[in-house]
Amino acid sequence: xxxxxxxxxxxxxxxxxxxxxxxxxxxxxxxxxxxxxxxxxxxxxxxxxxxxxxxxxxxxxxxxxxxxxxxxxxxxxxxxxxxxxxxxxxxxxxxxxxxxxxxxxxxxxxxxxxxxxxxxxxxxxxxxxxxxxxxxxxxxxxxxxxxxxxxxxxxxxxxxxxxxxxxxxxxxxxxxxxxxxxxxxxxxxxxxxxxxxxxxxxxxxxxxxxxxxxxxxxxxxxxxxxxxxxxxxxxxxxxxxxxxxxxxxxxxxxxxxxxxxxxxxxxxxxxxxxxxxxx
Amino acid sequence: xxxxxxxxxxxxxxxxxxxxxxxxxxxxxxxxxxxxxxxxxxxxxxxxxxxxxxxxxxxxxxxxxxxxxxxxxxxxxxxxxxxxxxxxxxxxxxxxxxxxxxxxxxxxxxxxxxxxxxxxxxxxxxxxxxxxxxxxxxxxxxxxxxxxxxxxxxxxxxxxxxxxxxxxxxxxxxxxxxxxxxxxxxxxxxxxxxxxxxxxxxxxxxxxxxxxxxxxxxxxxxxxxxxxxxxxxxxxxxxxxxxxxxxxxxxxxxxxxxxxxxxxxxxxxxxxxxxxxxxxxxxxxxxxxxxxxxxxxxxxxxxxxxxxxxxxxxxxxxxxxxxxxxxxxxxxxxxxxxxxxxxxxxxxxxxxxxxxxxxxxxxxxxxxxxxxxxxxxxxxxxxxxxxxxx
Ligand SMILES: Cc1ncc(C[n+]2csc(CCOP(=O)(O)OP(=O)(O)O)c2C)c(N)n1
Ligand code: SF4
Numbered sequence: 001x002x003x004x005x006x007x008x009x010x011x012x013x014x015x016x017x018x019x020x021x022x023x024x025x026x027x028x029x030x031x032x033x034x035x036x037x038x039x040x041x042x043x044x045x046x047x048x049x050x051x052x053x054x055x056x057x058x059x060x061x062x063x064x065x066x067x068x069x070x071x072x073x074x075x076x077x078x079x080x081x082x083x084x085x086x087x088x089x090x091x092x093x094x095x096x097x098x099x100x101x102x103x104x105x106x107x108x109x110x111x112x113x114x115x116x117x118x119x120x121x122x123x124x125x126x127x128x129x130x131x132x133x134x135x136x137x138x139x140x141x142x143x144x145x146x147x148x149x150x151x152x153x154x155x156x157x158x159x160x161x162x163x164x165x166x167x168x169x170x171x172x173x174x175x176x177x178x179x180x181x182x183x184x185x186x187x188x189x190x191x192x193x194x195x196x197x198x199x200x201x202x203x204x205x206x207x208x209x210x211x212x213x214x215x216x217x218x219x220x221x222x223x224x225x226x227x228x229x230x231x232x233x234x235x236x237x238x239x240x241x242x243x244x245x246x247x248x249x250x251x252x253x254x255x256x257x258x259x260x261x262x263x264x265x266x267x268x269x270x271x272x273x274x275x276x277x278x279x
Numbered sequence: 280x281x282x283x284x285x286x287x288x289x290x291x292x293x294x295x296x297x298x299x300x301x302x303x304x305x306x307x308x309x310x311x312x313x314x315x316x317x318x319x320x321x322x323x324x325x326x327x328x329x330x331x332x333x334x335x336x337x338x339x340x341x342x343x344x345x346x347x348x349x350x351x352x353x354x355x356x357x358x359x360x361x362x363x364x365x366x367x368x369x370x371x372x373x374x375x376x377x378x379x380x381x382x383x384x385x386x387x388x389x390x391x392x393x394x395x396x397x398x399x400x401x402x403x404x405x406x407x408x409x410x411x412x413x414x415x416x417x418x419x420x421x422x423x424x425x426x427x428x429x430x431x432x433x434x435x436x437x438x439x440x441x442x443x444x445x446x447x448x449x450x451x452x453x454x455x456x457x458x459x460x461x462x463x464x465x466x467x468x469x470x471x472x473x474x475x476x477x478x479x480x481x482x483x484x485x486x487x488x489x490x491x492x493x494x495x496x497x498x499x500x501x502x503x504x505x506x507x508x509x510x511x512x513x514x515x516x517x518x519x520x521x522x523x524x525x526x527x528x529x530x531x532x533x534x535x536x537x538x539x540x541x542x543x544x545x546x547x548x549x550x551x552x553x554x555x556x557x558x559x560x561x562x563x564x565x566x567x568x569x570x571x572x573x574x575x576x577x578x579x580x581x582x583x584x585x586x587x588x589x590x591x592x593x594x595x596x597x598x599x600x601x602x603x604x605x606x607x608x609x610x611x612x613x614x615x616x617x618x619x620x621x622x623x624x625x626x627x628x629x630x631x632x633x634x635x636x637x638x639x640x641x642x643x644x645x646x647x648x649x650x651x652x653x654x655x656x657x658x659x660x661x662x663x664x665x666x667x668x669x
Contacts, residue, residue, distance in 0.1 A: 083351060088356065274333070
């Protein structure tokens with residue numbers, strides 16, 4: 001690793017008493033933190049203009065480590081808090097960091113409505129297929145048959161495809177990559193941040209300590225290698241037969257479109273009401 | 280003050296409208312809400328007025344997100360508010376605790392209707408009084424106000440916003456279905472004469488800034504997101520800078536601050552009305568809509584030569600212990616009419632139980648007059664109890 005990106009990262013981390021962090025060795029949350037900071041640094045955003053909002057979960061612990069305006073909110077509600085911040089101060093860059101449980105189970109309603117509303121918030125969703133923080137219960141993305149502490153005989157609950165959920169709800173920027181693809185994570189996050197409207201970057205990631213152990217996935221490195229092999233480009237994915245698709249996950253930017261953004265439309269409304277009426 | 284500044288404007292207004300207009304007069308510039316009878320007019324009026332004023336109105340997907348949005352906005356510098364009724368108030372409980380924990384100023388209006396559950400959407404109730412105190416988990420502070428007229432709805436809406444700003448907390452403003460929907464003539468003051476508490480911005484360098492100082496003086500300088508003070512906010516127990524902590528010593532400081540912001544400022548927060556209490560032998564303790572019937576009953580009893588008075592809390596929480604002790608300790612009986620199964624009277628018994636001796640407790644009476652079928656308590660019913668204890 002070169003020195004420059006390291007220094008860049010340090011510039012954005014908090015230096016007062018926040019480390020060591022809470023994440024287990026080998027967890028991919030750190031990779032996503034790195035990608036997020038690098039994306040923000042490269043875009044040249046001022047720290048003061050960035051608000052990072054999260055819910056509750058391992059992934060949601062990210063804000064405390066970064067030197068932005070940071071809001072660690074309630075389980076599932078990050079997007080709703082972020083909506084308050086963004087709507088009141090539209091000039092701020094508002095980033096939500098959330099988990100699969102946080103955003104699509106308890107927070108599913110806020111997730112789809114923010115997408116529908118097309119409010120300019122970037123959601124970085126770290127999908128580790130499990131409830132990490134509470135010790136490994138199944139989430140809406142735990143695969144069919146996988147073990148969780150509350151699915152001791154293998155999960156029978158059907159899963160969400162989070163990107164499809166976002167697309168169905170009207171999100172105007174939807175992308176997926178994996179923690180293995182750290183450069184692509186940075187790229188997608190930076191495109192999402194620059195997108196005017198609701199943007200989702202789903203990052204397929206790993207919880208080696210709980211999901212990995214329960215499902216005999218090997219070492220943290222093994223789990224990253226799995227991502228390398230199984231999280232494939234949309235193009236490659238589309239070339240596969242239905243059978244071959246079964247254990248693969250497509251990555252790429254699935255949607256990128258310009259639709260009027262909520263806070264901008266509201267500003268227009270306010271302005272139209274200020275205009276002196278024609279006779 | 281210039282003469283025309285003291286001039287008021289006389290208008291006919293509905294209680295809910297008065298809450299909305301009072302809040303706007305106090306500077307509320309962010310409203311997020313979800314429709315629910317009998318509070319909906321507050322959101323509707325805000326949706327008409329706020330865009331015209333360049334302020335923010337949003338209808339969220341539910342009450343949980345409404346509560347979250349007003350706290351997010353508050354942290355970004357807004358004076359924020361939401362309005363709801365019982366079912367929505369229950370959904371907001373976790374978020375209200377968060378607002379109190381992170382000390383984000385905001386106001387939650389609960390126009391009470393019959394409960395439990397969906398209950399009686401179009402009928403009044405006073406059954407959320409204890410919920411306003413204890414509705415969220417943990418030892419959270421509560422400032423709760425409850426007017427009894429349309430004029431007072433306007434005034435207490437202003438006061439609720441001011442107290443929220445001053446003490447950095449989530450203030451609850453109670454109303455009820457009848458108060459919210461009735462119309463009365465009120466005097467709208469000139470906006471220039473209304474006392475409004477605005478957030479003071481910090482001037483110290485960001486490195487020195489503590490979002491949660493150990494011994495705050497209220498109101499205190501408070502930074503908002505996006506202004507150079509990059510503080511952290513969490514619902515976890517936190518230290519002076521807002522960073523999570525597990526330390527008993529730091530947690531104790533935090534809990535003390537939450538407790539003391541109420542305890543040390545009781546006189547500033549509590550407001551009561553005492554009506555014909557000087558020579559009264561019997562006292563009525565009533566709040567909100569029920570206090571109007573109580574006042575009527577006092578006048579009716581006085582005509583019959585019975586010495587009755589009324590004590591009315593405009594601030595329900597913190598409970599006005601000292602005022603109760605002062606005004607009520609020598610009364611022969613205290614009648615507590617309310618639209619619930621005895622929430623105020625239980626709070627009253629706690630206060631009086633502490634000062635009355637066992638013998639006194641036997642000879643003196645705290646009499647609850649309770650109704651929770653959606654009907655109001657009328658003056659005659661109170662008068663009947665007065666005659667019984669006379
Ligand atoms: C209202 C509420 N319900 C439950 C919890 C307990 N809880 C904390 S984190 C969590 C799940 C987190 O899972 P996920 O969002 O996938 O994040 P991860 O820890 O895997 O990063 C749960 C259920 C809570 N904090 N609040
Ligand atoms: S429990 Fe799993 S998700 Fe949480 S920090 Fe550990 S490895 Fe990461």
